[in-house]
Amino acid sequence: MRVTITVPEETSAGFVVASDREPGDLAAMIRQRLPSPLAAAVAGRLGTPRLVFADHPADSSPWDLSEVSGADEDDAERARLAKRHIGVTCVMPVGDLPSGPHLARATAKAIAESLRGVLVDLATGRTLPAARLNRLDDFVLADDWLGTVLPPYRDSGRCTAGEDDIDGCNCVALRTRGLRRFGLPELEITDVACPHDLAALNILRTTAQRLLPLGRHPGEHVLPGELMLTSADFSTFWGNRDPMWDDGPIGVRLAEVTPGRLGIRAPASFPGTLNEWLWDELPPVLHELLTCEPDRATPPG
Structure with a gap:
């Protein structure tokens, strides 16, 4: 059964810097901090909807950071308690993807x-780690754009299923947060047994990468x-x-869960359950690879 997705004519992305300091001249700050090619690209967008700044005291901010989370709990706590919020937002035609969100971030x-x-991604509700300032052509989806992280293994000790039981539980549900800024529906994979959580995450990642080029083309x-x-999809991610x-390639089915969200299923021809498919049919690397350093000078995918 086929699924139809609709890519909008334009999309938006937003980030907030939570700080206790007054921002001062933001345009001058950007010129000083960004590498020259990025600074030139940003300068051409300032003063247009493609790049807008806003500075607010935290107690009157339009952004609620009280539920922000992140890999570094200290950063998340700093974001929740910061005195000022400096927003960076962009509204752009989808043909400007992924450059628009990449430049805004x-x-x-x-x-x-x-x-x-502390930098907060509004689409995911998570803090972003300090990192080098990328080149314009250095976008990769793996660079914290999906907002999806693994849950605590074995459901924080509450899961009592046996380690070797392929279908022993259905504790894990993984959902993206952040694909909408690329003009795409969010993705989810649910009812996954704890031992297969990484394989499920890598299927989610690879599916997101497969769909990403569609986000540049509005319409159905x-x-x-x-x-x-x-394999190229997973590499490009x-x-x-x-x-x-x-x-060879791996087939997955997509099903509309709600407007704006697609679920990932095992192929219709597979005779077993989702967990049996995750266990039996996937390349070993999808069960093993949690993170990977990118090659440099990789063009946008």
């Missing part, structure tokens, strides 16, 4: 670095009944050029 990173603040897109995920598995 690089700008917000520069502000956070200058103010010693009819997806085939079975979407074929390739990480920003790598070399294949990451040797076998």
Whole structure:
């Protein structure tokens, strides 16, 4: 059964720098902090909807950061308690993807670095780690754009299923937060047994990468009944050029869960359960690879 997705004419992205410092001249700060090619690209967008700044005291801010989370709990706590919120937002035609969100986030990173603040991704509700300021052509989806993290293994000790039981539980549900800024529906995979959580996450990542190029083209897109995920899709997600598995493509089914969200299912031809498919049919690398450093100078995928 086919699924139709509709890519809008324009989309938006937003980030907040939570800080205790007054921001001062933001435009000058950006020029000083960003590498020259990024600074030039940002300068051409300032004063247009493609790049807008806003500074608010936290107690009158339009952004509620009280539920912000992140890998570094100290950063999350700093964001929740900060005295000022500096917003960086962009509204852009989808043809400007992924450059628009990439430039907005690089700008917000520069502000956070200058103010010693904490950068918060509004789409995911998570803090972003300090990182180098990327080149314009250095976008990779793996760079904290999906907002999806693994839950505590074995459901924080509440799961009592046996380690070797392929279908022993259905504790894990993984959902993206952040694909909408690329003009795409969010994705989810649910009813996953704890031992297969990483494989499920990598299927989610690879599916997101497979769909990403559609976000540049507004209008309706009819997806085939079975979407074929390739080794190149998984490599591109990480920003790598070399294949990451040797076998052929993996077929997945997509189903509309709610407007704006698609669920990932095992292929219709597979006779077993989702967990049996995750265990039996996937390349080993999808069970093993949690993170990976990108190759440099990789073009946008």
